[in-house]
Amino acid sequence: MARRNKIYEGKAKILYEGPEPGTLVQYFKDDATAFNAAKKDVIEGKGVLNNRLSEFFMTGLNNIGVPTHFIKRLNMREQLVRACEIIPLEVIVRNYAAGSLSTRLGIEEGTPLPRPIVEYCYKDDKLGDPLVSEEHIAAFGWASQQDMDDIVSLALRVNDFMSGVMMAVGIRLVDFKIEIGRVYEGDFQRLVVADEISPDSCRLWDLKTGQKLDKDVFRRDLGSLTDAYTEVARRLGIMPEHGQGGAKPTLIN
Template sequence: MAKRRQLFEGKAKVLFEGPEPGTLVQYFKDDATAFNNQKKGTITGKGVLNNRISEYLMTRLGEIGIPTHFVRRLNMREQLIREVEIVPVEVVIRNIVAGSLAKRFAIEEGTALPRSIVEYYYKKDELDDPMISEEHITAFGWATPPELDEIMAMSLRINDFLTGLFLGIGIRLIDFKLEFGRLWEDDQMRIVLADEISPDNCRLWDLKTNEKLDKDRFRRDLGGIEEAYQEVARRLGILPESGPNDYQGPETIQ
């Protein structure tokens, strides 16, 4: 088992030093959280599935010119990524009313929106990730106006592509969260897509039945969580043939 220095542990992933300068190893856990860490649990095999799903989607986005931090998958639970400076803003793109949007405005879940809505949230767990405006982002220096324009343009392009991709496999992309980072190369900086894209941060409904195929099954105690994640991977054609617990991750050194 490889020994690597752990740099950060989040709710769903662990970051380790990478094999080369400017790289990190991102390890996907089976831990599940909801409501800003108020609800905790484990989804068996989630880390393996999210690793594969995110690899697939990041690769497809790279093929259409979306720059990402993803380099390659290393094994069942790890991928090599470029080290970036995370922009502390979560971008949420909503295509159909669901979740907090339905609650805030007392609109029935499943209501189609006349156009996609983009919302920004300050990435700060201790503050419960409050919703913010473009003015907050630029005034507090979280991103510059040109960076924000680039983030918005990329987010809408990602939404268009993923909406079509999921429709092609009978899944409706209800809403999803994106994170971006600053990648420095030879004194040049560019904004790239970071974090992950998986059923952890996407709402995915079956096109015909509206069955939920995402982390809402955990949030709402609907059961069938592992099966939902597996179904997404199966439809994408990337369901791992190996068992979900065949790789336990690297040994941490201090």
């Protein structure tokens, strides 16, 4: 079969032209990056795990009425998604202090926040994805005030869903980031959750031990990233409960 036309390649995924107008094929790579790609590696199986985990979360959001770009998984590394115009923002929701928030404000990691905090970063790798305010977003026309209201509503609904799902399997959702896309249907525009939701884009800590089960394992050299992501998949029922005996993880179809 002829290879599809490549539309875009990022640090962790490739987008190809989809089989139907208005669709794309999203391919998950094994590449791992941190510190704005200053640290890089290839982690075998990471793309497969993120594809399955993102499918799990996006399907769950679709099922509760939170619109996403996800249509279906095609195979172990690819999924069919709706083409959308990505708003150039990373939308971050924080439930506990960690990462850059702890650094900026001098708050100890793991401190519960009084309420979920929504932050925005401008998507530009060359600038290091700087933190921006709603004033910047409005002034530069990245999103309207109505868009921002809708984005906050979507982000908090994702947070409610994700927090509940992870708490049920003994994992604390510390924070996460999402991207939002515009889908046009005639003259009508709606906002959808786009890109991916996976341990690459979330901070996930074991409720009892505080063990990190997310990309901080790679950032901070805390062990095997594949083992961490596999543990998340196992708890969510995406992998069988029985031991793997050292064999490569087998995901449930």
